[in-house]
Amino acid sequence: MTTETDNTPDNPRQRATLILGETGQSLHEVTVAVAGVAEAPPPPRAWYVAMAISLSLLGVLGLMVLYLFFTGVGVWNLNRPVGWAFDITNFVFWVGIGHAGTLISAILFLFRQKWRTSINRFAEAMTIFAVACAGLFPAIHIGRVWVFYWLFPYPNQMAMWPNYLSPLLWDVFAVSTYATVSVLFWYMGMVPDLATFRDRAKSKIAYYSYGIFSLGWRGSNRHWHIYERAYLILAALATPLVLSVHSVVSFDFAVSQLPGWHTTIFPPYFVTGAIFSGFAMVVTLAVPARELFGLKNFITLRHIDNMAKVILLTSCIVGYAYSMEFFIAWYGGNSWEQFHFHNRLNGPMWWAGWTMLTCNAIVPHVLWFKSVRTSVWVLFVVSLLVNVGMWFERYVIIVVGLTRDFLPSSWGSYAPSYVEVLTLLGSFGLFLTLFLLFCRYLPMVAMAEVKSILPSQQHREEHGHEHEKV
Amino acid sequence: METTTQTPPVEEPKLWGLLAEYPDEAALKIAAEKVRDAGYQKWDCYTPYPVHGLDQAMGVRPTILPWLVLGAGLTGCAVATALQWYCNSPQTANPTAGLLAGYPLVFSGKPYWSLPANIPIIFELTVLFAALMTFFGVWGLSRLPQPYFPAFNSPRFRRVTDDGFFIILEARDKVFRLDQARQLLLDTNSSAVEEILSLQRRTP
Numbered sequence: 001m002t003t004e005t006d007n008t009p010d011n012p013r014q015r016a017t018l019i020l021g022e023t024g025q026s027l028h029e030v031t032v033a034v035a036g037v038a039e040a041p042p043p044p045r046a047w048y049v050a051m052a053i054s055l056s057l058l059g060v061l062g063l064m065v066l067y068l069f070f071t072g073v074g075v076w077n078l079n080r081p082v083g084w085a086f087d088i089t090n091f092v093f094w095v096g097i098g099h100a101g102t103l104i105s106a107i108l109f110l111f112r113q114k115w116r117t118s119i120n121r122f123a124e125a126m127t128i129f130a131v132a133c134a135g136l137f138p139a140i141h142i143g144r145v146w147v148f149y150w151l152f153p154y155p156n157q158m159a160m161w162p163n164y165l166s167p168l169l170w171d172v173f174a175v176s177t178y179a180t181v182s183v184l185f186w187y188m189g190m191v192p193d194l195a196t197f198r199d200r201a202k203s204k205i206a207y208y209s210y211g212i213f214s215l216g217w218r219g220s221n222r223h224w225h226i227y228e229r230a231y232l233i234l235a236a237l238a239t240p241l242v243l244s245v246h247s248v249v250s251f252d253f254a255v256s257q258l259p260g261w262h263t264t265i266f267p268p269y270f271v272t273g274a275i276f277s278g279f280a281m282v283v284t285l286a287v288p289a290r291e292l293f294g295l296k297n298f299i300t301l302r303h304i305d306n307m308a309k310v311i312l313l314t315s316c317i318v319g320y321a322y323s324m325e326f327f328i329a330w331y332g333g334n335s336w337e338q339f340h341f342h343n344r345l346n347g348p349m350w351w352a353g354w355t356m357l358t359c360n361a362i363v364p365h366v367l368w369f370k371s372v373r374t375s376v377w378v379l380f381v382v383s384l385l386v387n388v389g390m391w392f393e394r395y396v397i398i399v400v401g402l403t404r405d406f407l408p409s410s411w412g413s414y415a416p417s418y419v420e421v422l423t424l425l426g427s428f429g430l431f432l433t434l435f436l437l438f439c440r441y442l443p444m445v446a447m448a449e450v451k452s453i454l455p456s457q458q459h460r461e462e463h464g465h466e467h468e469k470v
Numbered sequence: 471m472e473t474t475t476q477t478p479p480v481e482e483p484k485l486w487g488l489l490a491e492y493p494d495e496a497a498l499k500i501a502a503e504k505v506r507d508a509g510y511q512k513w514d515c516y517t518p519y520p521v522h523g524l525d526q527a528m529g530v531r532p533t534i535l536p537w538l539v540l541g542a543g544l545t546g547c548a549v550a551t552a553l554q555w556y557c558n559s560p561q562t563a564n565p566t567a568g569l570l571a572g573y574p575l576v577f578s579g580k581p582y583w584s585l586p587a588n589i590p591i592i593f594e595l596t597v598l599f600a601a602l603m604t605f606f607g608v609w610g611l612s613r614l615p616q617p618y619f620p621a622f623n624s625p626r627f628r629r630v631t632d633d634g635f636f637i638i639l640e641a642r643d644k645v646f647r648l649d650q651a652r653q654l655l656l657d658t659n660s661s662a663v664e665e666i667l668s669l670q671r672r673t674p
Contacts, residue, residue: 027518027633153557155569161557163575170590177598184605196518196631215615218622219630221515221524223612226533228520230608233539234601241597248590452519 007302008374018115019454020297027451034193034445035200037293043440044292051436057429064423065140073143077417081410082402086420087141089394090427092249093277094134095175096270096390098182099242100278101127105185106238109231115306117449118298121193122289123282124186125442129434130281131179133427138171167251174248181241185234188227191217193443246271253397259340260401263328269321276314276360277390283307283383287376289439298445301374308373311386315364318393322361336406343404344396348413352396359389483667485641486620488651489627490660492635495521501637501658502527508654512643516627516636538607539600546599550592558582620668627666638666 005020019030068075078085101123108116139148151172153162162169194214201207217223247267254266283304290299329341344353363385366372373379403412438444492498495517502515506529515524556562559582562572574582609615621627621638630636637660639651655663 031518031632153553157569159569159571159573161573161575163577164554164558164591165575165577165580165584165587167590170594173591173594177594177601180598181601184601188605188608192519192631199628199631211617215609216617216619217614217631218619218627219516219518220612221517221521221528222530223614224517224520225525225530226535226608226611229533229535230604233536233604237597237601237604240593244590244593244597251590448519452521 005300006374007300008305008370018118018300018302019450020300027454030447030450030454031196031200033295033297034443034447034450035197037295037439037444038197038441039200039202046292047436047440050432054429054432054436057426058433059426059429060422061426061429064419064426065136067419068140068423069145073141075417075419077415077420079412079414081405081412082399082414084398084402085395085414086416086424087137088252089391089398090424091134091137091141092270092394092398093391094130094137094427094431095178095249096246096274096277096394097281098127098130098134098178098278099246099271099274100282101125101130102178102182102185102238102242103275103278104282105189106235106242109235110239114453115303117446117453118300118303119282119286119307120449121186121189121446122286122444123278124182124189125435125438125444126278126282126285127182128179128186129431129438130278131175131182132434133431135175135179136427136430138175167248167255170248171252174245178241178245181234181238185238188230188234189446189449190443191215192219192227192448193446195219196447197443243271246274253401258401258405259334259336260344260397263325265321265324265328269318269325272314272317272321273360273390273393276311276318277387279307279310279314280383280386280390283311283379284387285435287380287383289444293439293444295445298450301376304376304379305370305373308367308379308382311383312364312367315360315367315386319361322357340401340404344400347400347404349396349400349403352392352400356389356392356396359385360393363389485648485665486668487638487640487666488648488655489621489624489664489666490637490655490658491626491662492637492659493661495524495635497659498635498637499524499527501655501660504658505637505639505654509645510639510643512640512646514638516621516630516634516638518631518633518635521635533611535604535607535611539603542603543596543600546596547592549599550595551588553595554588554591555583621666624664624666626662626664 007018007020076086078087101120104116104123105120105127109120139145142148142151150156151162151169162172191214194210195217198207198210198214201210247270250266250270253261254263256262286299286304286307290296326341329337344350345357347353363382366382367379372382399414403414405411490501492501498515498517498521502524505513506527515521515528517524557572558575559572560574562570563574564571576582580587621636627634627636637655637658639646639655641648652663
């Protein structure tokens with residue numbers, strides 16, 4: 001491994017350098033470095049290998065979904081009482097992954113965290129692909145997929161309307177709004193960079209396709225003025241939205257009566273868990289991507305270090321939420337609740353409970369050590385474990401909760417069928433295929449935003465102010 | 471059979487505007503102030519990233535976009551409230567209304583209309599309407615998409631999305647006189663000044 005510049009130390013008298021490079025990082029060098037990824041004629045061999053794997057998984061997903069459609073939901077091992085299992089676990093998992101992207105692009109923007117500029121594009125793309133995967137599962141789990149539009153309120157011959165008191169319907173609105181707003185935010189942020197690609201295009205196909213999607217953008221300041229205001233508004237809208245989405249997802253559970261589900265801690269606990277898993281996924285993708293596409297000067301050790309700190313913080317909050325659930329179960333004196341939490345760690349699915357606890361609340365504490373936060377591949381392994389842990393968190397909540405409810409006579413058990421396992425694997429194929437295509441054909445780093453924080457430009461700005469006074 | 475060769479109507483390329491390039495954003499800002507003070511209206515600065523302080527230097531008035539977004543958000547809020555009331559209300563459950571008749575649902579003895587339960591959807595539609603207005607508003611107010619822009623004819627101008635800083639004075643401006651405009655731009659530390667003609671095609 002090559003040695004990397006360590007820009008993590010903090011000196012309060014001086015702003016940390018966010019973009020590294022030997023030759024002063026002119027505006028043009030930023031363009032060349034980012035656009036070069038998409039312009040290089042053959043992508044790195046690793047890209048082809050990754051693409052082959054992802055496409056195979058995507059094919060598996062296609063087959064499994066077709067099998068499901070032509071045969072029915074019986075191909076999954078759902079039963080009574082376990083009516084939700086892999087499908088909803090995967091849905092919650094993927095929606096959660098998406099949250100980090102919105103956090104980075106909207107919340108860190110409102111907090112003026114300039115380090116977000118190197119990773120926001122990338123994280124927003126991840127959000128959209130994760131939401132696409134998330135949307136898949138509720139869509140295919142409804143049984144008769146060809147009438148999925150019954151979910152929406154539209155005048156129909158049955159003269160029936162959806163039940164607005166149901167959190168499942170809130171979910172329809174929350175997730176579709178979230179998907180729409182994420183796409184708009186991502187695309188709007190990308191338009192100036194697509195214009196850069198258009199102006200550098202060598203082939204006619206590239207010229208016209210980037211030309212159409214860049215809408216004729218030309219860096220006009222009258223446009224920038226409106227654009228910046230719009231970006232701020234979208235960030236301000238996306239911030240409460242992202243908090244609402246996982247809160248609404250948690251209502252799917254919290255509003256019901258089942259022990260282990262019926263708690264008021266769920267909305268904040270779910271939102272934090274979502275950010276936790278999402279940041280882990282950003283690290284999982286960023287570490288190989290910066291290596292593969294030579295973006296180490298943009299996604300620097302400082303960015304990695306910051307993300308590791310967010311993972312550590314959210315892990316502490318998630319750990320607190322776990323402890324609080326156990327504490328309230330004991331302190332609340334509700335015997336069903338107490339049994340549920342006893343069952344989580346000692347019941348037939350103890351291994352799932354312990355995986356969740358270990359990966360989410362114990363392993364991330366290695367990130368207290370700076371040496372771990374700055375060894376990217378160790379951090380990569382930690383982020384993978386967090387992803388596993390967060391998937392199991394949802395599995396434990398859903399499946400362990402459903403298998404053991406109030407009456408022992410209605411208890412059941414569950415083990416996934418091969419179709420469910422392969423559908424989960426296949427959803428990673430969908431996610432990675434979209435992500436690899438994005439890395440290859442779209443601006444992976446928000447060039448216009450990075451340019452505005454370059455040290456050389458800031459120096460010029462100060463110089464300009466002096467000039468104005470004269 | 472008679473073959474006719476169609477020739478496009480020949481039109482004299484007209485002067486569309488005057489382009490000046492600047493080495494950096496500081497020089498651009500000073501130049502923008504001078505152009506603003508010279509009384510030009512149809513002109514603009516072009517930069518690879520949003521330059522802070524340039525709005526003041528140019529005298530750009532604040533955009534009305536936030537008000538449009540507020541209006542859309544309130545509309546979304548009202549639509550969501552009305553929709554939820556209408557669909558499950560006994561007052562609208564009129565069989566003669568056909569497809570549009572309300573359908574009161576009774577769940578666990580809960581009321582037909584209960585605001586707390588309706589808030590999530592009210593919130594989501596408020597955000598959705600506001601976000602759609604923001605997105606379409608930004609392009610509408612900017613008059614985009616606009617695939618053809620005369621300055622795209624200039625190879626120099628292609629650097630605007632890379633590292634170029636430009637000012638363009640449009641010829642249709644009331645105070646635009648070519649000689650005076652050229653002199654104004656030459657006096658502002660510009661590194662190059664060139665005329666932009668309309669009616670040309672650019673190829674990659």
